Structure formats: structure tokens, C-alpha cells
Amino acid sequence: MINDLNLFQKDIGVNFSNKSLLLKSLTHKSANQLNNNEKLEFLGDRVLALVLSNKLYELYPKETEGVLDKRFANLVNRKVCCEIGLSIGIHKYIIVGNSKKKINKNDEKIISDSCEALVAAVFIDKGFNFAKNFVLKIWKKNIDKSSITILDSKTKLQEFSLKLHKTLPIYKLLDSKGPRHLPTYKISVSIKNSKSIIGVGSSKQQAQQDGAKKLLKEIFIK
DSSP, X not given: OHHHHHHHHHHHTOOOXXXXXXXXXXXXXXXXXXXXXXXXXXXXXXXXHHHHHHHHHHHOTTSOHHHHXXXXXXXXXXXXXXXXXXXXXXXXXXXXXXXXXXXXXXXXXXXXXXXXXXXXXXXXHHOHHHHHHHHHHHTHHHHHHGGXXXXXXXXXXXXXXXXXXXXXXXXXXXXXXXXXXXXXXXXXXXXXXXXXXXXXXXSHHHHHHHHHHHHHHHTTOO
């Protein structure tokens, strides 16, 4: 295992002073209930939040908080963290309870959590500036792509309403029917000086998105 860790350190460009910290970041709770990467994952999540939110703040100084939040969410969600983990080969080194199990891209949560735990381990072992540069390096492609983030209809409508009227859109539940496993919701949406538009969907969120999309089209906002 030591040889494997040395190879992994070479691959990611980090030479740990505390090798046991690296080992812990790669240990899933199924392999060790007491000494695993859960708490490191908790810390890594916060380190990522600070590094990436600060980077977005620098890159998009004129963006609103809502838009920045959307870009941020697209950088730190489980799917992206898993993709980053796969890109650095972390899945080849994760230790799980079943020694015969091989981690693959379908183990999204395990890989994502391990990636965040690794960030925390780098932070503890090397300090914030090193961890910051490490994160910005392995997240570079995703940060570059953040410039083309597409906002959903609810967010677009909210940004438009706040900018023009300083008020939020108003959503009202009009009706819900159908069986519990297959419901249909009708929700009206309006902003100041607009007519109410009805959105329909199999969830409240979908109905709100549908209504927001229709209202944006009504007021000629793409």
C-alpha cells in the first residue's frame, strides 16, 4: 500500500509529510468505522467552498449573488467532485470494507467524498495556500467552463424581477391532483406589473420552473 500511495502522491503532485493523513483520506467507513475519511470530507467541503467561492468572486466581480451561487453549485455538486476524483485517479486507491471491490464511476458518493477528504488532508498537511493552488489546478477545467453556466428559468426570472422592481416573483399553488405517486401541480407565477402565468408539473418545483419559463417568454426575456 505504501508503494501505491507514493505513486498516487506523484500523480497528484503532493508529497505528504504525514502519510497516515493521506491514508485516512482514502479510507471509507466500510473499511474502518473509527478511523475513516468522514470528518476529513466535512472539512474538505468547507475548504473547497472558500477557495472556489473566492475564485468566482474574483472572476465575476459584476455578477449578482444569485448568479454566483448558481455557478458555485455547478462546481461543488457530487457529480463534479466525482468527475474530479476520477480525473486524478483517486478511485484506484480508495480503501473499502470488501477488499475485492473495485471502485468505479458508478460509486459517485464514495469518490466524491474521498475527493473532498483529500482536499482536507492537503490543507492540514501543507497549509491553505498549497491547498488553494491544488484545488485551482484540479478544478481548472470546470472553473473555465463556469463562464458558460446556463441559469434555470426561476433564477432568470428572479434576477430580472430584483433588478427591475426590487421584489421577488410571486408563486401561488392553485391546484394539486392525481395519485400520490403521480401528482400534477398547477402554480401561478407573476412579477410586478405582469399578468399571472400558470405552470404545470409533476412537482411544485417543476410547475414553478414551467411557469417562470412561460412568463419569461411572455415578457420577451430569453
